[in-house]
Amino acid sequence: xxxxxxxxxxxxxxxxxxxxxxxxxxxxxxxxxxxxxxxxxxxxxxxxxxxxxxxxxxxxxxxxxxxxxxxxxxxxxxxxxxxxxxxxxxxxxxxxxxxxx
Amino acid sequence: xxxxxxxxxxxxxxxxxxxxxxxxxxxxxxxxxxxxxxxxxxxxxxxxxxxxxxxxxxxxxxxxxxxxxxxxxxxxxxxxxxxxxxxxxxxxxxxxxxxxxxxxxxxxxxxxxxxxxxxxxxxxxxxxxxxxxxxxxxxxxxxxxxxxxxxxxxxxxxxxxxxxxxxxxxxxxxxxxxxxxxxxxxxxxxxxxxxxxxxxxxxxxxxxxxxxxxxxxxxxxxxxxxxxxxxxxxxxxxxxxxxxxxxxxxxxxxxxxxxxxxxxxxxxxxxxxxxxxxxxxxxxxxxxxxxxxxxxxxxxxxxxxxxxxxxxxxxxxxxxxxxxxxxxxxxxxxxxxxxxxxxxxxxxxxxxxxxxxxxxxxxxxxxxxxxxxxxxxxxxxxxxxxxxxxxxxxxxxxxxxxxxxxxxxxxxxxxxxxxxxxxxxxxxxxxxxxxxxxxxxxxxxxxxxxxxxxxxxxxxxxxxxxxxxxxxxxxxxxxxxxxxxxxxxxxxxxxxxxxxxxxxxxxxxxxxxxxxxxxxxxxxxxxxxxxxxxxxxxxxxxxxxxxxxxxxxxxxxxxxxxxxxxxxxxxxxxxxxxxxxxx
Numbered sequence: 249x250x251x252x253x254x255x256x257x258x259x260x261x262x263x264x265x266x267x268x269x270x271x272x273x274x275x276x277x278x279x280x281x282x283x284x285x286x287x288x289x290x291x292x293x294x295x296x297x298x299x300x301x302x303x304x305x306x307x308x309x310x311x312x313x314x315x316x317x318x319x320x321x322x323x324x325x326x327x328x329x330x331x332x333x334x335x336x337x338x339x340x341x342x343x344x345x346x347x348x349x
Numbered sequence: 350x351x352x353x354x355x356x357x358x359x360x361x362x363x364x365x366x367x368x369x370x371x372x373x374x375x376x377x378x379x380x381x382x383x384x385x386x387x388x389x390x391x392x393x394x395x396x397x398x399x400x401x402x403x404x405x406x407x408x409x410x411x412x413x414x415x416x417x418x419x420x421x422x423x424x425x426x427x428x429x430x431x432x433x434x435x436x437x438x439x440x441x442x443x444x445x446x447x448x449x450x451x452x453x454x455x456x457x458x459x460x461x462x463x464x465x466x467x468x469x470x471x472x473x474x475x476x477x478x479x480x481x482x483x484x485x486x487x488x489x490x491x492x493x494x495x496x497x498x499x500x501x502x503x504x505x506x507x508x509x510x511x512x513x514x515x516x517x518x519x520x521x522x523x524x525x526x527x528x529x530x531x532x533x534x535x536x537x538x539x540x541x542x543x544x545x546x547x548x549x550x551x552x553x554x555x556x557x558x559x560x561x562x563x564x565x566x567x568x569x570x571x572x573x574x575x576x577x578x579x580x581x582x583x584x585x586x587x588x589x590x591x592x593x594x595x596x597x598x599x600x601x602x603x604x605x606x607x608x609x610x611x612x613x614x615x616x617x618x619x620x621x622x623x624x625x626x627x628x629x630x631x632x633x634x635x636x637x638x639x640x641x642x643x644x645x646x647x648x649x650x651x652x653x654x655x656x657x658x659x660x661x662x663x664x665x666x667x668x669x670x671x672x673x674x675x676x677x678x679x680x681x682x683x684x685x686x687x688x689x690x691x692x693x694x695x696x697x698x699x700x701x702x703x704x705x706x707x708x709x710x711x712x713x714x715x716x717x718x719x720x721x722x723x724x725x726x727x728x729x730x731x732x733x734x735x736x737x738x739x740x741x742x743x744x745x746x747x748x749x750x751x752x753x754x755x756x757x758x759x760x761x762x763x764x765x766x767x768x769x770x771x772x773x774x775x776x777x778x779x780x781x782x783x784x785x786x787x788x789x790x791x792x793x794x795x796x797x798x799x800x801x802x803x804x805x806x807x808x809x810x811x812x813x814x815x816x817x818x819x820x821x822x823x824x825x826x827x828x829x830x831x832x833x834x835x836x837x838x839x840x841x842x843x844x845x846x847x848x849x850x851x852x853x854x855x856x857x858x859x860x861x862x863x864x865x866x867x868x869x870x871x872x873x874x875x876x877x878x879x880x881x882x883x884x885x886x887x888x889x890x891x892x893x894x895x896x897x898x899x900x901x902x903x904x905x906x907x908x909x910x911x912x913x914x915x916x917x918x919x920x921x922x923x924x925x926x927x928x929x930x931x932x
Contacts (some may be wrong), residue, residue: 249748252761254648258697269721273753294754297726312759 253299259340260296263323266336268293270326270346277330285310289320289330296337304337305345351593354480357413358389358472359404361396361420368683370454372465375421382769385480387411395420401433407673408437415439415479417757419447419472440484442850447475461700470925477924478917485911487847490891492578493597494518494841500572502530503823504815504830506552511834512600513561517528517841522568522584522595528553530604532823534626539682540716542789548823565592573599573783574873576891577810578846596812598837601784602830605772605816608656608673615652616738617782621745621765623650630768632686639687641765646698648749649687650763651680652736653704657771657820659839669918671791673771675822677704678713680769681720688723697926701761702727703736703749713822729753738766772820785871786811793819803831809848812836852893852914853900859907860885866899866908875899 262267270292272329277289292311295316304311321330360377362368363874371389381389388411395418395739408416416439418430423446429443449468453883462744494517498509501523502567508517529549538547556562558700565586572583584592607626610617621641624633628649632639634890639646653676660669680862684700689909691698721727729749736749747761774792781788786806788796794813797805800803812833815826840846855866862884867875874892877884884905909915 249758249760252701252759254699254762257699257726261699262699267722269724269726270718291754294751298754298759326904 249299250300250303253301256299256301257297260299260336263336263340265329265332266296266335267329268297268333271328272326274325276323276325277328280319280323282317283313285313289328290335292312292337293328293333296333305341308341311341324326351708353417354385354416354481355387355411355413356385356417356476357404357408357411358386359395359400359419359470360389360391360472360478361418362391362450363421363454364394364395367420368451368452368459370461370464371449371468372461372469372743373468375465376449376468380472380476383476383836385415386476387413389895398427398428405433405437408434408439411436413439414443415482416444416471417447417475417479419446419449419468421450421476422448430884442485443479443482445475445482447472470927471887473801473927474921475921481914481917481920482912485850487850488577488852488890489733490576490835490848491618491839491844491848493580493595493674494595494743494842495520495596496569496598496600496601496837496841497522497580497582497594497596498600498602499784500524500530500604500815500817501528501556501564501566501603502602502815503532503552503606504542504817504859505530505600506549506556507827508602508814508830508834509562509564509598510555511831512837513559513841514836515838517561519562521562521564521569521583522597523564523566524569526566528556528566531607535679536629537682537686538684538823539678551692556739568592570783573928576889577848578840578891580810597841598782598812599808600812600814600830600833600837601817602814602833603775603777603780603817605820606775607792608669608770608773610655610768612772614664615655615742615768616747616766617768619738619740619745619766621763623765624769625676625683625767625769627766629683630688631765632683632690639690639698643868645696646762646763646764647696648699648765648768649701650701650736650738650745650761651684651700651769652724652738652747652766653677653680653702653707653769653771655768656773658705658732669771669791670775672676673707674708674822674825676769676771677708678716678822680754681707681709681717681725682766683727684720685716685723688720688725691724696865700725701747702764703730703747704728705732716739728759731756733738738783740844764797770818784808786813789819791819793817804829810840849895850890851895851910852890853887853888853895853897853908853910854899855888856884856907856909857883857887858906861905862886863904865904866900867923869898869902871896871898 270277273290316331358380361372377389377391434441434444496512496519498505501521509521512519532545533549567587569585571585575581578597580596584595612618616622632763648744657673661668730749739746745763745766750756750758787795794817796803814830814833857880872892874889875886878887895910900908
């Protein structure tokens with residue numbers, strides 16, 4: 249069982265531009281990824297929105313390997329800004345985990 | 350062979366539906382030589398325009414005085430051929446329909462000889478019945494241009510205004526102190542941000558200002574007599590004074606009752622577990638940021654389908670299997686209202702919508718889309734494993750398996766858990782005994798035909814409107830209410846109504862007024878009258894449906910149903926027992 253963290257969810261909510269709410273879980277993004285990574289944007293974003301920090305962090309290699317090619321984004325039927333969301337997650341993780349300031 | 354009657358017998362092939370299994374030509378040939386039959390033929394499709402015209406010509410040319418059509422189910426074409434008989438100058442009630450398709454060819458495929466023999470027998474029975482028919486005239490009833498509307502919610506008031514605009518007089522009765530029903534208690538409504546109390550106030554103003562409408566509150570319908578077009582109704586005002594009104598039709602818009610969760614159902618009974626209506630009151634009635642019992646609210650869980658789409662279980666022996674239609678939209682819309690609140694007070698409130706299937710159909714889809722854009726997170730649970738709500742460290746903990754996260758079990762901490770409770774039938778008590786409107790299995794009032802006659806009931810002259818018929822959102826409720834207005838207006842503006850003459854007849858010489866028929870009649874169509882010095886029963890023909898409960902119960906054998914008289918039934922049995930000798 250995973251505890252939903254409303255704190256992380258609330259912090260993510262404050263990030264302008266994170267917009268995975270309209271995702272309807274079709275998986276087009278995953279099918280189109282040219283890196284063929286086992287990266288599931290739909291699952292990753294859902295975990296992020298639920299504030300599941302550990303689950304999100306488990307995908308750090310994939311989050312930072314994303315080419316930001318926007319192949320997924322261009323084909324998303326729900327208009328989710330997938331690449332932009334990836335950048336938002338990178339920012340959040342960089343700020344909170346690596347403290348590069 | 351002497352012919353008392355001149356009956357035309359027409360046997361239909363129904364394409365091949367009948368003729369593939371029954372030798373229709375043989376049936377016609379056999380019948381052609383029998384008593385009372387003037388002519389017997391077959392038609393490829395008796396219902397086609399060409400065949401009807403041929404039959405009309407023959408009825409006229411050969412001066413037929415009876416008609417037997419052996420074709421499909423009478424449910425399909427009784428009225429087709431009654432109208433045809435009328436056009437041919439024959440009394441429509443001297444036509445008899447024989448069901449040669451559903452009751453013979455479709456059930457006896459593979460044995461043509463036996464099916465043909467049976468076909469001959471049932472057509473013979475039809476001829477025997479037809480030979481004993483006599484012309485009947487529909488009962489023409491004058492209608493009263495006044496309507497009683499039961500219930501002054503939005504559906505009832507909207508109906509009253511529309512009926513008044515037709516020039517009809519309208520009496521609206523409301524059981525409660527205040528008109529307006531549930532809509533007056535809901536605040537903002539989706540999808541177009543209308544305010545419930547404002548909508549009600551606008552309608553109420555129109556009702557009060559219209560010279561044709563009279564509104565009674567604290568008023569209950571306690572008695573009804575009469576029939577379609579001319580009812581006498583008794584209204585009890587404030588539980589003491591009785592008022593008698595004469596109306597031509599009744600529109601019933603008594604609304605619904607919100608589902609009351611069982612103790613412990615989704616945490617019901619725990620502090621912080623509220624219904625959607627209570628949540629909206631908390632949200633809309635407070636001045637500052639949302640709090641519950643003094644504690645600021647940071648996380649809200651919404652649980653959908655509470656009291657709707659239930660399956661039978663030990664805890665729930667009588668499940669509400671229906672979808673309540675309005676709750677997905679109303680709950681998603683509440684999510685957007687919560688988001689507005691969040692922006693207004695600059696506080697983040699997380700909202701988790703725990704749903705089974707989102708049914709925001711048609712234009713309501715925009716409400717769902719907006720809620721998601723506004724930050725509502727939708728988690729889908731499976732009914733085999735519903736969410737559980739527990740108390741933990743002074744807060745609520747909702748455990749749910751999110752099917753979109755691979756059935757991962759999540760625990761969500763919440764300050765409020767909002768149950769989206771559905772609609773259940775309203776308990777109308779004595780009103781049900783007065784109106785006798787049939788109910789469907791779910792307990793709501795039932796229409797005659799779900800698609801083609803969606804607001805009329807089995808009680809002629811009584812229409813149902815709004816959520817008394819089943820769950821509806823407000824727009825649907827008003828649409829059904831205006832449909833009831835259209836049917837009621839069509840009835841009363843015409844000024845008269847023709848009723849089936851196939852009703853009970855009482856032989857006053859045999860009747861001894863034992864009261865049995867009165868007790869058996871579900872339509873209140875029997876009355877006691879004095880016939881000379883003798884008390885006898887009489888039939889209120891306009892209330893009688895000809896369904897016949899009084900006939901076998903009568904110890905004096907004094908009652909017959911026109912069109913199904915004893916002599917006709919005996920003749921049919923005799924005819925169908927004749928030995929079949931195909932021609």
